[in-house]
Amino acid sequence: MSQPVITLQQISYLGPVLVIVLTVLVLLMTDVICRLRPSRQGLSLLTGFGVALGGSIVALVYSIFLWHRLTVLKVGKLAELFPVNGPPRSVSAMETSPVWSSGTLVVDYFAVFVCLLVCGVLILVCFNFKPYLRINKLHRSELFPLLLLSASGMMLLSMSRDLLSTFISIEIVSLPLYVLCGLNERSRANQESSLKYFLLGAFGSGFFIYGASLVYGAVGHMNYAAIAYFAKHSLESSSILMIGLALVGAGLAFKLALVPFHAWVPDVYQGAPTPVTAFMAAGVKLAVFAAALRLVLEAFPLMDLSFWRGSISLLAALSMVVGNLLALHQMSAKRLLAYSAIAHTGYIAVGLASGLSTSATSILIYLVGYALAGLGAFTLISYLAPDGQDDIYLDEMHELSKRAPVSALAFAILMLSMAGFPLTLGFVGKLMVFSDAWRAGLYGLVIFAVLNSVISVYYYLRFILAMYMQPKAPGAAELVLKRMPGTYILTGIITVVLTLLLGVIPHMLIAWAQSCQLAGL
Amino acid sequence: MATPVVIFFSYLLVAGLLVGVSSLILLAIARFRPYRRFLATLAVLGFVAFVWGMCALTQPGYRLLVCYFWLFTAAVVGGGVGCVTMRNVFHAALMLILSLLGVAGYFILVNAEFLAMVQVIIYIGGIMVLFLFGIMVSQNIIGTQLKQNTPQSPWAAICAGVLFMVMFFTGLFMTLKPTLTVTPDVLGNNTGSVGWSLMATYALPFEVASVLLLMAMLGAIILVRKD
Numbered sequence: 005m006s007q008p009v010i011t012l013q014q015i016s017y018l019g020p021v022l023v024i025v026l027t028v029l030v031l032l033m034t035d036v037i038c039r040l041r042p043s044r045q046g047l048s049l050l051t052g053f054g055v056a057l058g059g060s061i062v063a064l065v066y067s068i069f070l071w072h073r074l075t076v077l078k079v080g081k082l083a084e085l086f087p088v089n090g091p092p093r094s095v096s097a098m099e100t101s102p103v104w105s106s107g108t109l110v111v112d113y114f115a116v117f118v119c120l121l122v123c124g125v126l127i128l129v130c131f132n133f134k135p136y137l138r139i140n141k142l143h144r145s146e147l148f149p150l151l152l153l154s155a156s157g158m159m160l161l162s163m164s165r166d167l168l169s170t171f172i173s174i175e176i177v178s179l180p181l182y183v184l185c186g187l188n189e190r191s192r193a194n195q196e197s198s199l200k201y202f203l204l205g206a207f208g209s210g211f212f213i214y215g216a217s218l219v220y221g222a223v224g225h226m227n228y229a230a231i232a233y234f235a236k237h238s239l240e241s242s243s244i245l246m247i248g249l250a251l252v253g254a255g256l257a258f259k260l261a262l263v264p265f266h267a268w269v270p271d272v273y274q275g276a277p278t279p280v281t282a283f284m285a286a287g288v289k290l291a292v293f294a295a296a297l298r299l300v301l302e303a304f305p306l307m308d309l310s311f312w313r314g315s316i317s318l319l320a321a322l323s324m325v326v327g328n329l330l331a332l333h334q335m336s337a338k339r340l341l342a343y344s345a346i347a348h349t350g351y352i353a354v355g356l357a358s359g360l361s362t363s364a365t366s367i368l369i370y371l372v373g374y375a376l377a378g379l380g381a382f383t384l385i386s387y388l389a390p391d392g393q394d395d396i397y398l399d400e401m402h403e404l405s406k407r408a409p410v411s412a413l414a415f416a417i418l419m420l421s422m423a424g425f426p427l428t429l430g431f432v433g434k435l436m437v438f439s440d441a442w443r444a445g446l447y448g449l450v451i452f453a454v455l456n457s458v459i460s461v462y463y464y465l466r467f468i469l470a471m472y473m474q475p476k477a478p479g480a481a482e483l484v485l486k487r488m489p490g491t492y493i494l495t496g497i498i499t500v501v502l503t504l505l506l507g508v509i510p511h512m513l514i515a516w517a518q519s520c521q522l523a524g525l
Numbered sequence: 526m527a528t529p530v531v532i533f534f535s536y537l538l539v540a541g542l543l544v545g546v547s548s549l550i551l552l553a554i555a556r557f558r559p560y561r562r563f564l565a566t567l568a569v570l571g572f573v574a575f576v577w578g579m580c581a582l583t584q585p586g587y588r589l590l591v592c593y594f595w596l597f598t599a600a601v602v603g604g605g606v607g608c609v610t611m612r613n614v615f616h617a618a619l620m621l622i623l624s625l626l627g628v629a630g631y632f633i634l635v636n637a638e639f640l641a642m643v644q645v646i647i648y649i650g651g652i653m654v655l656f657l658f659g660i661m662v663s664q665n666i667i668g669t670q671l672k673q674n675t676p677q678s679p680w681a682a683i684c685a686g687v688l689f690m691v692m693f694f695t696g697l698f699m700t701l702k703p704t705l706t707v708t709p710d711v712l713g714n715n716t717g718s719v720g721w722s723l724m725a726t727y728a729l730p731f732e733v734a735s736v737l738l739l740m741a742m743l744g745a746i747i748l749v750r751k752d
Contacts, residue, residue, distance in 0.1 A: 018729075025736055032743075109729050146747050153740045160733060169730040176737050183744040243695045 017104045017111045018163075019070060020063040020119045024156040027059025028149045035145055052145035053134045056152055060130060064123035070116045107227065108166040114364055114520040118162035118294045121372060125287045126155045128379050128495050132279040135489035136386055140277075140394075142188055150180035151283065158291035165302065167216040167226040167252065170295050174212065174259060177291055178205050181284060185276040193394075197275025204258065204268040212255025218248030228303040235307040246311065252299070253315070259292045262353060263322035266346050270330075273342030278394055281338060282382035285345055286375035293352060293371060297364050300356055301522040316357040317449050323350030324456040331463050335398045337385050340463060341378065344422060347460055348374055354453050355437035358444035365517045366440050370433030372513065373503065377421040377430060380499030384415050387492050388483055400483050401467065402476040408485055412471045414500045421503045423464040424457050428507040432514075531582065538578025545571030549602075553610050553682075572599055594634060600627030609678075614660050614671040622653050639716040 015022070034055055038048035104111045129151065137144065157176025164170040182205065186198030220226050222245035223234040235245065258265040273281050304312045327347030334340040352374075355367045388396050388404075388411065405412040421428035434457060441450045476482070506513050548567040551557045557564060576595045580588045604624025611617040625648045632641035664671055675681065723731050 028739075106729050108727060144747075146743070146750075149743060150740075150747070153736065153743070156736065166730070168727060169733065172730050172733050172737055176733070176740060179737070179740050179744055183747055186748070243698070247691070247695055 014104070014106065017070065018109070019066045020123065021156050021159045023063040023066055024059060024152050024159070027055060027062075028152045028156075030059070031055050031149045031152070035149075038145070048145045049134075049137060049143065052148040053130060056148040057127060057130050059152060060123050060126040060155075064120065064127070067116055067119040067123060070111065071113070071120070074111075074113055074116060105165070108169045109160070109163045110165045111163055112520075114294070114298075114368075114522055115159075115163040117368060117517065117520045118290065119159045121290055121368075121375065122155050122158045122162075122287060125283070125290065125375055125379065126151065128383075128498065129279055129283045129287070131491040131495045132282060132379075132383055132386065134491050136277065136279050139391075139489075140188065144187060147184060147187060150184055154178075154180040154184075154283070155287065158287055158294075161291045162294035162298075164295060165228050165298060167219060167228075170299070171209070171213055171216060174255075174292070174295070175209065177288060178209070178259070181205075181280070181288065184280045184283075185272065187277050187280065191394075193275035194277060197272045200268050201272045201276075208255050208258025208265065210255075211251050211258065215248045215251025215253075215255060218244055219252065220248075222248060228299060231303040232305070232307075235303075246308075249303075249312075250315070256292060256296050256299070257319060260289065260296065260349050260353075261323075261346055262319040262349055263326045263346065264319070266323065266326070269346055270339050270342045273345065274336060274338045274395065278338070278382050278386035278389070281341075282379050285341065285378040285382065289345070289349065289352075290371045290375060293356075293367060296356060297367060297522060300359055301361070301364060305359060305523065313357050313359065313446075316353055317446060320350045320353035320357055321449060321452055323347065323353060324453060325350075328456050328459045328463075331460070334463070336395050337397070337401075337467070338382075338395045340467070341381060344460065344463070345378075347456065348422070351434065351437060351453055351457070354441045354446070354449055357449065358441040358446060360440055360444055361521045361523060362518075363437075363440050364520050364522045365514070366433070366436035368517045368520055369429075369510070369513060370437050372506070373421060373429035373433040376499045376503050377418045380414065380418045380496055380503070381422070383492055383495045383499070384411055384418075387411065387488055388485075390481075390484060396483070397481075398467065398470055399477065399480045401470045402474050402480065404471040404483070407483075411488070411496075414496050416468045416471065417500050417503060419464040419468055421507065423461045426507075427504070429503045429510065430507070432507060432510045436514075534578045534581040536578075537574050538582065541571045541574030541576075541578060543571070544568075545575060549606055553606060568603075590634065593630065597627040597630035597634070600624065600630065609673075609675075612672055614673050615657065617673055618653060618656050618660060621656075622649050625649055625653065637715055639719050 031052060034051050035048055038051055130148070133147065133151070136142075137147075154177050157173050157178075157180075161170065161173040161177060164173050182198055182202040185201050186194050188194045216226060219231060222242050223231050225231070225234070231245075231249075234242075254265065261269045273284065276284070300312070300316070324347050327343050327345070327350060331340055331343035331347065334343060352367055352370055355363050355370065385396055386394070388401075388408075390396075390400075404415075417428070421430035424430045424434040438450050438453060441453070545568050548564045548571065552561060552564045552568065572595075576592060579595060580592050583591050601624050604620045604622070604627060607620030608617045608624060611620060625644065629641045629644040629649075632638070632644060660671060
């Protein structure tokens with residue numbers, strides 16, 4: 005234990021996180037400088053946006069560089085495993101998977117892939133925020149540091165292999181979001197959403213940390229590998245470990261909004277500023293599922309199979325059915341997407357329940373599809389929303405296809421992707437997640453999930469029908485269409501094109517995601 | 526073994542426990558509010574009888590330890606019950622301090638003196654003082670005394686009861702083995718080993734926690750800032 009614990013070379017593996025945190029510090033300084041004169045309010049917004057965007061792009065590039073570095077490591081490992089004149093032998097995918105680990109944090113293909121996605125989400129959300137602040141006359145450039153801090157937590161969450169660092173990362177993800185939800189102090193809905201999210205989020209964190217303390221009491225360690233080892237080698241089944249893990253799972257389920265713990269979602273999603281909702285739907289879901297995947301695939305496989313598989317399946321089934329049934333008659337687009345988010349969490353949890361080593365791949369692809377569709381849909385909502393309402397309702401959308409044909413088409417494509425129509429990325433994700441569960445032998449759950457996605461088609465099609473086929477009711481409110489801001493157009497194009505392109509030719513994405521396997525069954 | 530003395534103290538122990546617990550439960554019910562002085566006295570008497578019985582039944586060398594353990598337990602449980610039943614929010618916060626002090630006592634009993642000090646300094650010295658300060662300031666601002674009023678208390682009591690029973694039966698049928706090899710060095714140098722694990726095993730989470738603190742500071746400033 006005498007060598008230095010952390011070297012500079014090791015720190016460089018955490019590059020994307022460091023870049024984001026450094027950008028936050030720069031942002032805080034530039035914000036102070038820009039605010040020296042009140043007349044520079046607009047400037048502070050613009051510099052905030054620029055610096056945040058620049059930092060996210062640098063982090064994105066750094067993540068690509070890390071991916072490359074891991075590939076170099078992998079080639080070296082392969083050369084070691086297969087000497088030129090040695091006998092041929094077979095190795096598992098995990099054996100060749102390159103990893104840098106500090107014990108509590110680990111950087112592998114999975115973590116780097118999630119970092120890449122988080123950077124992408126961050127860039128698109130920054131695009132969303134710039135016009136949103138201008139249109140709603142909010143001079144709050146300090147939201148950019150908060151956004152970036154939350155994203156740094158998401159990256160750390162995908163790297164955590166230890167209950168302690170997972171907990172700290174979850175807190176780094178959530179704390180900025182509580183503040184961001186209450187961004188507009190003039191809006192009561194914002195304040196309400198912020199308070200509800202904070203209270204229930206704190207409750208969920210309490211569950212998590214209590215469970216973690218019980219796990220520590222049972223195992224004497226908080227590392228996932230140690231938990232798995234203990235579960236395999238301890239002779240008597242440890243009920244305190246099971247209760248601890250169940251509480252940890254409940255804490256994660258709170259953050260994911262699986263069904264008994266979903267009560268906060270509709271109000272928070274509807275009340276929060278639309279770009280923040282987009283960030284929650286795309287980013288938080290991605291990061292917390294990454295953490296749940298690591299916990300389930302690295303710590304659970306050696307445990308009592310029927311116990312954890314049964315409980316995750318139950319949560320998944322409940323989430324799908326409750327989310328879908330409550331979404332059926334929603335009139336508000338944001339509330340609809342909130343309930344559909346609960347249902348989507350259920351579909352993804354089906355993949356979690358299968359617990360195979362390939363589950364990480366399929367869930368990541370599903371999450372990419374969901375993040376793209378969600379980001380695009382929320383962008384269009386914040387473009388179409390009337391002043392001061394920050395939401396659109398079904399009866400306002402009638403005949404939208406005639407007045408704004410491009411936006412209507414984009415919205416329709418994104419809704420179809422969420423419903424899982426073929427030729428969209430949503431279909432690829434659903435197919436992969438469900439086929440994983442089928443291979444794991446969860447036949448009943450897969451049939452239930454497919455039936456549920458048939459139900460979900462109803463409410464997505466309801467919005468498409470309203471835009472394309474139903475005439476406007478006399479006296480109904482009409483949307484005032486403004487010129488679409490440039491960054492909204494950019495976000496819309498990126499999300500729609502990627503949804504279709506990756507839906508038609510998903511091979512490259514699948515090939516990348518296949519490197520991201522975790523231990524699993 | 527069952528000498529008359531042992532039998533007497535066993536009965537004393539059980540009777541004290543029953544009297545203490547039932548009067549604590551009655552204390553938590555609103556209808557028995559007028560008798561709360563009497564019930565509190567009864568609870569204390571029951572507790573004293575219970576601890577007396579406990580101490581008399583343990584081996585001589587461990588009597589002091591057992592006595593302190595139950596003293597701290599009384600502080601934790603009594604403080605917890607008081608915290609959720611007191612009408613006056615200020616008094617409830619004071620009861621929470623009592624409960625946290627009891628936990629600090631537990632830490633001392635298991636040789637974790639560093640944790641005990643941290644518990645006292647951070648929870649009681651920092652958080653709870655801030656809590657009391659907040660209560661006093663907000664009472665001054667809104668001009669009325671804050672009352673603790675929880676209409677959902679029956680449901681909360683049922684949930685807490687169920688969770689307690691689950692944990693109780695788990696604890697009853699559980700064999701806790703020391704999973705870490707406890708060396709005299711660890712026991713003797715508790716503060717040192719906490720420092721070692723913070724700076725070596727958990728160095729990265731420790732650094733990451735500083736990002737969390739930065740975030741908390743930033744968020745607090747943004748929440749109270751006016752345009």
